Amino acid sequence: MLQVRHLVKYFSGVKAVDGVSFEVRAGECVALIGPNGAGKSTCFACIAGQQRPSGGEILWAGQRIDALAPARRLARGVARTFQVAQTFDALTVLQNLQLLMTARHGLPAWNVLDRVSVAAATQLLARVGLQHLAHADALGLPYGAKKRLELAMALVGLGEGEGALADPQGRLPSPVRPRLLLLDEPGAGLAETERLELMQLVKSLARDGVAVLYTEHNMDAVFGVADRVLVLIEGRLAAQGTPDEIARHPEVRSRYLGHSFDATRRAPSHA
Numbered sequence: 001m002l003q004v005r006h007l008v009k010y011f012s013g014v015k016a017v018d019g020v021s022f023e024v025r026a027g028e029c030v031a032l033i034g035p036n037g038a039g040k041s042t043c044f045a046c047i048a049g050q051q052r053p054s055g056g057e058i059l060w061a062g063q064r065i066d067a068l069a070p071a072r073r074l075a076r077g078v079a080r081t082f083q084v085a086q087t088f089d090a091l092t093v094l095q096n097l098q099l100l101m102t103a104r105h106g107l108p109a110w111n112v113l114d115r116v117s118v119a120a121a122t123q124l125l126a127r128v129g130l131q132h133l134a135h136a137d138a139l140g141l142p143y144g145a146k147k148r149l150e151l152a153m154a155l156v157g158l159g160e161g162e163g164a165l166a167d168p169q170g171r172l173p174s175p176v177r178p179r180l181l182l183l184d185e186p187g188a189g190l191a192e193t194e195r196l197e198l199m200q201l202v203k204s205l206a207r208d209g210v211a212v213l214y215t216e217h218n219m220d221a222v223f224g225v226a227d228r229v230l231v232l233i234e235g236r237l238a239a240q241g242t243p244d245e246i247a248r249h250p251e252v253r254s255r256y257l258g259h260s261f262d263a264t265r266r267a268p269s270h271a
């Protein structure tokens, strides 16, 4: 379980995150929403390790992680994606995963083609629906495919899809348990259909036991997808609850969603 307790972050006098507390359990898909500048990215970066909190505690699986470098958080099962998908564009889709699997097992990168099982990477590509693009260059990928590849890369960091992969001593690697996926605007830059398909994939990962926390501006990727919603307004947690509860919350409606917001309709983009 992720536990965020009284998280505070200042940027030279600006209180970007103001005493935020919440939890995300294994198997839950939780959305973090709020107006521009509300502190979502900062909160996210504190959990993933790109920012150091000014105060408060972040615990994962019962242990403090807020002072750990991102790589050490990854080793404990905390992986993230970025608003603009980050992939190795000089490589093919398959090689992107092979390279990370190689690195995870401490093998030099030049071993990527002969030492790392193609089967392991292919298995993971199938999980994210990209097997048909395995040999395409990452550079020319449609953006929706690039987002899926980035998601698969985050999963490699958590040891997913490596069932077929033995290390140099012939032992099978053990996937990291438990696992937390932090997705920064997974639906950004995608058309509605692509976005909803991606969110179904994200939700299926949660159903496999991954704890998922994601920020999002597209309300169709929140209502109808998230199990719970957290709302940040001016750095503080203004509300948390089920999508239904949040859709009816007076402050959230007046300060963010708008009084005409109808969660029963699939709302169009809301940025």
Ligand SMILES: Nc1ncnc2c1ncn2[C@@H]1O[C@H](COP(=O)(O)OP(=O)(O)OP(=O)(O)O)[C@@H](O)[C@H]1O
Residues within 6 Å of the ligand: 011, 012, 014, 015, 016, 034, 035, 036, 037, 038, 039, 040, 041, 042, 043
């Ligand atoms: N590196 C930084 N240096 C100074 N101020 C920052 C920095 N990062 C964020 N801020 C400020 O902190 C506040 C919260 O910003 P943050 O980016 O976390 O909000 P957000 O909810 O993610 O917004 P958006 O939806 O636009 O991405 C804003 O006032 C922002 O200007």
